Amino acid sequence: MLSVRDAEATILNSIQPLNNQQDIEFVDLLMANGRILATPVNSSLDFPHWDNSAMDGYAVRYADVQQARTDKPIILEVVEEIPAGYQPQVTIKAGQAARIFTGAMMPAGADTVVMQETTHREENRVFIFTAPQPQEFVRHQGDFCQAGSEIVPAGISLTAAEIAVLAATQREQVSVFRLPRVAILSCGNELVMPEQLLKPGQIVDSNQYALATLMRELGAEVLLLGIIQDDPTALEEIIGYAIANADIVISTGGVSVGDYDYIDKILPSLGGKIHFRAVQMRPGKPLTFATFPNSLYFGLPGNPVSALVTCWRFVQPTIKKLAGLSQGWQPTFLKVRSQSELQSNGKMETYIHGKLNLVNGVYQFQKAEGNDSSGNLINLTQTNALAMLPVGKTLVYSGEEVFVLQL
Incomplete structure (x- = not known):
């Protein structure tokens, strides 16, 4: 079982960012918001153009x-x-x-x-x-920028400011990295779609909705593959399709040690290299990460809180780095004051979801109300941060400082 730090390093070192020769496309400037610039832009004009x-x-x-x-x-x-x-x-x-x-x-x-x-x-x-x-x-002419000088570097996410600069240089189109492709599937006989009638023992597959939404927020193109029953033949077929058609494949469920958890057996049969199957964190211990020649595979836990926490912690920076961001893809931790008492058993690096609030100019963390079970999806609403208690830390008092992962 890897530490969170070692798991993160293993994942991030496995990423081959999109290629600025092969993985680019040209888009109209008004459609470039949020896209990542593939090549630097030099000005064709002096700014100001004249005194x-x-x-x-x-x-x-x-x-x-x-x-x-x-x-x-x-x-x-x-x-x-x-x-x-x-x-x-x-x-x-x-x-x-x-x-x-x-x-x-x-x-x-x-x-x-x-x-x-x-x-x-x-x-x-x-x-x-x-x-x-x-x-x-x-x-004076050229005071701000001289013709031929770089005005927008490659590897940044384009916002209104950069698009304004590009428009001022009379750019109608811009070269950007293509969107990363992410395939998402859910494993489990107990899962149904929201429009289906719930029978005893069944639950709605919320993971697919949560992960698809997060991936799109991160600028990825999402391929939804639906719910796959706990059948090794069906799973192998759909996973094979996913790794052939996506840069990243995310599955939820099927990676623990139960009799119906087949993912870790299927990945090697398809040519994948499994780097780890568990991480020293709570929630999210049963996490599988594997690499294929042209794809990365994340087998996330099936519990909805665990799935989102591991996605925020590991998949989110993966998407950002893969997409071509030159910097800013690393997880951002802030040291803030906790408004809640936070507890852990000290054996795992523990992540507690809640809200990061700005109070009198100072950021403070408030733990989500209610039961913090990894199966309790309800109190995830309005989560924008995860407080992190390292291994060996069992208690953070209200008013004490804690490191928080900003989402």
């Missing part, structure tokens, strides 16, 4: 206004008005100024902008009452 004004005011020659003061204003002739989007037609000469607006192109001859609040206008004359700094309120 422009950062303020409403007057474009002037600094030499003309450097002595301006309240009791002795400098008076200049206004020879042009330059709104945004207009190309100046006049070169500013000694004793002249141009009325200019924020974002407008600087006229030739001018090197400084005087903000309008320190001026007074009378017909075609402007009075300058305060001396500006040299080149004040002028944004």
Whole structure:
């Protein structure tokens, strides 16, 4: 039985991220939100594209206004008005100024902008009452970025900010990694779909819904394979199909030591290498991880809480790394104050689900109410964090600090 740390290292070291030559596709920029950029983007333009004004005011020659003061204003002739989007037609000469607006192109001859609040206008004359700094309120061509320089690195998830930058460089499409493909199946004779009539001894397969939703939230393409009965022939056929058509296969149930748990026997027969069958954690001890030449296999416990906890802890970072993220795919633990008393038997690394709340600017963890059995799906609602008690830690008092996995 591996420690959680060793299990995590085994999994993450087995991941071969998507290839930026073979596993890419081009998507329209407006469809790229949340996609992972496959190749870096260099700017084809200078930013700003030309010298422009950062303020409403007057474009002037600094030499003309450097002595301006309240009791002795400098008076200049206004020879042009330059709104945004207009190309100046006049070169500013000694004793002249141009009325200019924020974002407008600087006229030739001018090197400084005087903000309008320190001026007074009378017909075609402007009075300058305060001396500006040299080149004040002028944004120079290439100040933000020069043509040819990298503006968006590969391996990041595109958000509104990056898409705005790409649009500004006149990109209509962008190269992104394809979505990871995840196949999901549930094992068990006792399982039925939500629309079926429940008979004695049967339960609804909630795992498939939970895991499919989480995988889609992570940006994966999901292949739902349904409920597979506890029959080794049927299981081998469907698992063989899954590993041939998905980057990651997730099954729930069938990985413990019961008479109807066949997964660990089937995987080697299909050419898989099983790296471990159990992890020193609670909930989630019966966890199988195997690798195939082109696929990773996670055999998660069947209990709904155990299935989600192991998925959050191990599958979530796997998806992120596989998808091509260059960083940020590692699990994020925060040290926060617990509002609840947390208990463990100390023999396993224990994960307790609950809510991470921001109270007076400080994060605090609140354990979910009710029975914390791994079969109690009900109190999983609104879970956004898992408190982690390491091996040997049996008690965390209310008010004591604890490490929390942020989901």
